[in-house]
Amino acid sequence: MKLSSLFILFSVLTLTTNAQSLKVSATASTSGNATSEFTVGGENVRVNNSGLIFGNRQVLAASAALSANGLAVTVSSGVNIYDGGEKISGVGYEQKGDDSSLKIYAAGDGTYIIRENIANFLIFDTFGKIKRSVSNSSQSEEGESVSGLAADPRFKTVVLYNPKIIRNGVAGSRMKLVEDNGGASDFYTSSNRVIRTVKISENGQFVAAVTYRDGTDDSVIIFDRFGNRLNKVSFDREIKGIQLSDDGRYLTLYSDGRAAAYSVMNGERLGSTSVRGSLIWFAEYISRDETIVLLAGDMKNNVLTNVEFKAVNLDARKIASADYSRSLGITDMIPLSLDRKGKFNYTLSGLSQSLDIRASF
Numbered sequence: 001m002k003l004s005s006l007f008i009l010f011s012v013l014t015l016t017t018n019a020q021s022l023k024v025s026a027t028a029s030t031s032g033n034a035t036s037e038f039t040v041g042g043e044n045v046r047v048n049n050s051g052l053i054f055g056n057r058q059v060l061a062a063s064a065a066l067s068a069n070g071l072a073v074t075v076s077s078g079v080n081i082y083d084g085g086e087k088i089s090g091v092g093y094e095q096k097g098d099d100s101s102l103k104i105y106a107a108g109d110g111t112y113i114i115r116e117n118i119a120n121f122l123i124f125d126t127f128g129k130i131k132r133s134v135s136n137s138s139q140s141e142e143g144e145s146v147s148g149l150a151a152d153p154r155f156k157t158v159v160l161y162n163p164k165i166i167r168n169g170v171a172g173s174r175m176k177l178v179e180d181n182g183g184a185s186d187f188y189t190s191s192n193r194v195i196r197t198v199k200i201s202e203n204g205q206f207v208a209a210v211t212y213r214d215g216t217d218d219s220v221i222i223f224d225r226f227g228n229r230l231n232k233v234s235f236d237r238e239i240k241g242i243q244l245s246d247d248g249r250y251l252t253l254y255s256d257g258r259a260a261a262y263s264v265m266n267g268e269r270l271g272s273t274s275v276r277g278s279l280i281w282f283a284e285y286i287s288r289d290e291t292i293v294l295l296a297g298d299m300k301n302n303v304l305t306n307v308e309f310k311a312v313n314l315d316a317r318k319i320a321s322a323d324y325s326r327s328l329g330i331t332d333m334i335p336l337s338l339d340r341k342g343k344f345n346y347t348l349s350g351l352s353q354s355l356d357i358r359a360s361f
Contacts, residue, residue: 160178
């Protein structure tokens, strides 16, 4: 069936519930986790407003980050790296006053980056030495917002961006690639569009940026890891989050109440779905199954309640949904990740509980 025909049929889909099902259960290793407890790289850690807790040992931190394999990097009287709660290294670092922009980003090999003073980034190697300092300041006399950083888990591709730069009274934006030779080069600038967020595919090969301007639709611009522009798609709602497939062929984006999948090659929408009464917090299109999987619920104090999952098979034009009775913790330090285990069989990690999701259509 041609994709254009598929979308027309899908858009007028009448939902039936007797031919499909969705089952969601916590993995055995995380089923006992409280909403503040997370399992990362096989290590358990609790997250609170003051820092991290490993077992009975609390690590206070002005800023903290967790890598994908469970290494914890904290800023507090220097920079310290922990593995399973054991401190394995530490270096001196003097925080400059009450810096509300201070943030740390950690890779799994022990390298890390510190953002300080709105737009300055210190890049450290595995020995805790500063490899280089990169300023991302636009030098605009009219002001700019705090700079952002996006990277894949291994820091293969690192992007610095200015979400908002004011010039001549108009809000624009900019992105630059951090290069291996120590430099950083601009690959996107706009004089009239602001950046909502930047996402890099897990393998580091592709970059997607959500931009907006008052009175226009949100747009997602897709680049390869060298900054070459591949395509752009637009969405008629405020985009809350995005996912890029590792092969760069598919894009999933979602607003508070709607999720959609696109072909990056031609920008065509493959299909979409929506929820009512709650908000979407994650969505991803699994191309091998032609299925969108999403998580929705109510959020308060980093805890999701009234949790709902939905799987939408675009080929069969069927929807399966299921409620999850337990509350789930969520933190900005751990990205959500959906791994395919088999046909219509997935594991969602990054929440306080890792969840097995099995659908049938």
